[in-house]
Amino acid sequence: MxxxxxxxxxxxxxxxxxxxxxxxxxxxxxxxxxxxxxxxxxxxxxxxxxxxxxxxxxxxxxxxxxxxxxxxxxxxxxxxxxxxxxxxxxxxxxxxxxxxxxxxxxxxxxxxxxxxxxxxxxxxxxxxxxxxxxxxxxxxxxxxxxxxxxxxxxxxxxxxxxxITPRPLSVRDYKVVNMSGAMDPTIAHAVNSFCNLEEASSYLNVFSGSATLLIEAGQSYPNLENLIGFDNDKKHLSLSIQNIKKADLIKRVKVKEADIFYKPDFGKFDAIASDLPFGMLISKNEDLENLYKTFVEYCEVKLEPRGRLVVYTSEYELIESILSKSQFKIIQSLQLKLITNANAYLRPKIIVCELKN
Ligand SMILES: C[S@@+](CC[C@H](N)C(=O)[O-])C[C@H]1O[C@@H](n2cnc3c(N)ncnc32)[C@H](O)[C@@H]1O
Structure with a gap:
């Protein structure tokens, strides 16, 4: 009534x-x-x-x-x-x-x-x-x-x-299945908002997982034509394709199977965004320091000179220390506070970088 x-x-x-x-x-x-x-x-x-x-x-x-x-x-x-x-x-x-x-x-x-x-x-x-x-x-x-x-x-x-809605606004319709370790879409939106995508024509998402960053970028920036992501996990790639199809972005967003350690070549990009692997779930057998170093070296080569690199991780001290010895300068960072399913606090950072002149 x-x-x-x-x-x-x-x-x-x-x-x-x-x-x-x-x-x-x-x-x-x-x-x-x-x-x-x-x-x-x-x-x-x-x-x-x-x-x-x-x-x-x-x-x-x-x-x-x-x-x-x-x-x-x-x-x-x-x-x-x-x-x-x-x-x-x-x-x-x-x-x-x-x-x-x-x-x-x-x-x-x-x-x-x-x-x-x-x-x-x-x-x-x-x-x-x-x-x-x-x-x-x-x-x-x-x-x-x-x-x-x-x-x-x-x-x-x-x-x-x-x-006002039965589900939170942050639950997106394009998520066919929720991948463990997938990013909150509002954080993905925030990461993309620091990438200067209004002016960009190419976007690379390293460690693309279930494609949250790629889909958020595709939906918010309809003029962005070249959106590419890569990941070394076949299951994650197949999940990401389901999400990309559901978002109706299969013509604009491409995902590839590739490992950062093999330095895959997809060209150069105006923006690189990445939700870096961290914690037990994603990279339990990997040496995170080596992975982050390889990632930063890769981005030094693949980012256009006036482009933006934006990363998201809880292991921010490690990436900050690697960035400080790299060709990148940090121009902004945002610390977030999240509660995990296990009721613990996470304090990850979004770190925005540009190449030094
Ligand atoms: C934090 S998850 C990304 C989650 C993604 N943002 C999402 O919302 O679904 C990190 C991803 O890095 C991938 N990964 C880990 N090591 C890698 C490597 N050496 N090369 C490429 N991808 C890797 C994992 O398979 C995982 O999908």
């Missing part, structure tokens, strides 16, 4: 003196400069910023615009107030109902289940909110749900939020 159009819901909120509805865009910690640049390009009005999120002005026509953002992991409609304690919400269910209406009006069919993430999720207040949602919207309460609702108090004020 919907109580009105998005415009009517916002007017009703204003009339009831409820706070303004906003959009919260969350991203991987460290990617803020990339996110702010993308939001500026698309004319979003920024209201507030934290380490991992930006709040932007809400308007009823912005959902499709948000879904195309490439650096953002998740998007939510949110409302904040000191009074939005679960007890208040259980007595004023329309506050949450209004937010649910906004999400369901855009794409009701995608949402069949819901979950409330909140401290005290078993309390009678939260249970009464869950019952209201079940009955009003005919949604089933589930652990792995489509409609993800949270009620939190990060600092001084309560915040209610609902993710």
């Amino acid at each position: 919907l109580v009105g159009t998005i415009k009517e819901i916002c007017q009703q909120n204003e009339y009831m003196s409820e706070p303004e509805i906003k959009i919260k865009l969350s991203y991987i910690v460290g990617l803020k400069p990339v996110v702010l640049k993308e939001l500026k390009q698309h004319d979003f009005k920024i209201l507030d910023e934290t380490d991992d999120s930006v709040y932007v002005e809400f308007s009823d026509d912005m959902f499709s615009k948000i879904k195309h953002l490439r650096s953002v992991a998740r998007a939510y409609v949110v409302i904040q107030s000191d009074k939005y304690h679960p007890t208040y919400l259980s007595n004023h269910k329309s506050v949450l109902g209004n937010l649910i209406d906004i999400i369901l009006e855009v794409n009701k069919k995608s949402f069949k289940s819901f979950r409330i993430n909140c401290a005290g999720a078993d309390s009678s207040e939260v249970r009464s909110i869950a019952k209201y949602i079940e009955e009003t919207y005919e949604l089933e309460e589930k652990e792995e749900a489509d409609l993800k609702i949270y009620i939190i108090k990060p600092e001084d004020t309560w915040e209610i939020g609902i993710q």
Whole structure:
């Protein structure tokens, strides 16, 4: 059941003196400069910023615009107030109902289940909110749900939020299967954003894996004609071809079987991007230092004089030390902070280089 159009819901909120509805865009910690640049390009009005999120002005026509953002992991409609304690919400269910209406009006069919993430999720207040949602919207309460609702108090004020899409924005349609060790697509987008691809006509992805970097580059830079990647693992190559086909990029993106130690020759490139192998999963029998040295020497030869080399790795101290003795200079670096599946923190870096004159 919907109580009105998005415009009517916002007017009703204003009339009831409820706070303004906003959009919260969350991203991987460290990617803020990339996110702010993308939001500026698309004319979003920024209201507030934290380490991992930006709040932007809400308007009823912005959902499709948000879904195309490439650096953002998740998007939510949110409302904040000191009074939005679960007890208040259980007595004023329309506050949450209004937010649910906004999400369901855009794409009701995608949402069949819901979950409330909140401290005290078993309390009678939260249970009464869950019952209201079940009955009003005919949604089933589930652990792995489509409609993800949270009620939190990060600092001084309560915040209610609902993710606008069942899956995070960072989950891309082109991923046929998820390769272990594949890159987060928002990070791949960030790496590419430092490659000066607006001005480039050729792009090489060394250690291409499942082709996340290549596909992100192909989709974001339609004028980039020559996109080539290589990897020495047949399984990864076959996976990457499936992803490239799904992304409808098979005519523009080529992947080759090649080993960096044999210095394959595909010509020279305006940009080289690489998610370097690291950790046990990818290169347990390899000497990483030798691999990184060979990679840097290879890029010295294969990068056009005014080109960009952008690398991503958790082993940044090793690559920084090798780069410092090379023909490259580091012109920028970005440190990210990620939580792994095993709940550990990773602090990889994106390192942007140019050849010294
Ligand atoms: C971190 S993964 C790249 C993941 C990729 N960015 C993705 O999103 O799927 C590194 C890749 O380097 C490849 N690799 C490791 N040693 C290599 C070598 N000597 N030559 C070429 N590729 C190699 C691995 O097979 C793996 O696919």
